[in-house]
Amino acid sequence: MEQKVYRVSAVIPIRNEEKFIERFLNSILEQDFPKKLIELIIVDGASSDNTKSIVSKYINKTSNIILLDNPLKTVPYALNIGIKKAKGDIIIRLDAHAEYPSNYISTLVSYLKKLNADNVGASVETIPANKKIKSKAIAVAMSTPFGVGNATFRINKNHTKEFIEVDTVPFGCYRRDVFDRIGLFDEELTRNQDNEFNERLKKAGGKIYLIPSLKIKYFARENYSKLFKMFYQYGYFGPLVDIKLGRPSRLRRYIPSLFVLSMVLPLILSIFYKNFIYISLSIAGIYFLVSLLFSIIESVKNKNIKLIPFIICAYFISHISYGIGYLKGFVDFVILKVNKKKKINVEISR
Structure with a gap:
């Protein structure tokens, strides 16, 4: 045959x-x-x-x-x-x-057929955009659990399994009929459109698999300003994804906004009762210690102790920007419902 x-x-x-x-x-x-x-x-x-x-x-x-x-x-x-x-x-x-890699397309097509999958994808090796120490630190921070949570395609560099069923993959490889079944990408989502699409696919019974041995080299943002803009946008569109799905998505996407609230709310309350400020200071202290620990571990792995303060900054900027973005998105989409009133206009970060 x-x-x-x-x-x-x-x-x-x-x-x-x-x-x-x-x-x-x-x-x-x-x-x-x-x-x-x-x-x-x-x-x-x-x-x-x-x-x-x-x-x-x-x-x-x-x-x-x-x-x-x-x-x-x-x-x-x-x-x-x-x-x-x-x-x-x-x-x-x-x-x-x-x-x-040269076998990227052939490998994805092979596993799409072998697994009878709807979408398959590769792991991401995040690499610096240039040789500057800030760029190196950003790439390192975006490759650790503390930096990006439990995003399997980013942190499982040496996974021994041939394939893993997951909730999303980067830059998916789809059967054509997937788009006939569940529609196209949501054009309101400047960011997170792949997450929403894959959640929609899973809800429709679709199967998504990660092939850990297949690796993409992805260039991280080269400076803190671009890092802030990118994660702010990821956070900002998070609530709109939840609205479109009709339910909360993955837990890791809510932690940065909870972190921001845990810092800001006690500071506001300290206006009325000054001891609340110690809650914010305690949380900031714990965060700094954990961030310092992860930064030391990653700096030792990369044999460059000078990376420590720059990785700490990369962690903080990505977490704070995502958290602020999510809270702003919650106000806009959940409370003010701006997506129902006008076309969403967000500055493009690249």
Whole structure:
């Protein structure tokens, strides 16, 4: 019996990726999956740098790259534009801020069939965007349980299992019929659209698997300002995801906002009764000690004690920004219901 040949459509949202786009395209064009069975659909969100001109040079060299425009700029619009254009039996979401091993597509397609899965994905190895110590510290912080919670695809670097059933994966590889069954990505979600989509998929009975041995190199944000913006947006859209799902999502997504509240509320109450300030000071002290411990452990692992204060800062900025973002999102979406009144407008962090 002749085995079915699968065509793959890779959808790639991009915006101002001139620093990374060549490295990304080279890693994708060197895949061991038959090139005649791959189409690369790059959807540009009105880049203001040289990203599009770099992509155009690659289009002149190969016939399997399509460049589309996304005037609304954000990722979910780009994904949906690409999916509607895609001709493949399998659709893979790719991020241009990453490098992929040469067996990436072939491995995901193989496991998608082997496991009869709806979505499969790889582990993430977070690496520095440049050689500066701040960038190194950010990459380290985003790879630890204290930094990102129990996100399996980020922290299980040496997992011995061949595959693990999970709630989400980065840059998923989906069967085409998944989008016919549960719809496209939610365009209101500038961030967290993949989490919401995968939760929706799980709710519909879909199976999502992580392949730990397959690893992506993902470039972390290069400075604290971009780190703050990114995590603020992740937090901000958290309540809207809960509203759309009709239930709370994963516990790890609520801890930063509880941390912020545990610091701020006693400070406010100390106006009326000064001893409340000791609650905030105690929580801050405990947090600092735990953060210091994790930072020392990671600095020793990386053989660079100078990383300690920079990792502490990366932890604090990511936790505080996510917590503040979630609380702002709770006010906007749950109390004020701004998504019902007007189009959501959030500054794009990249």
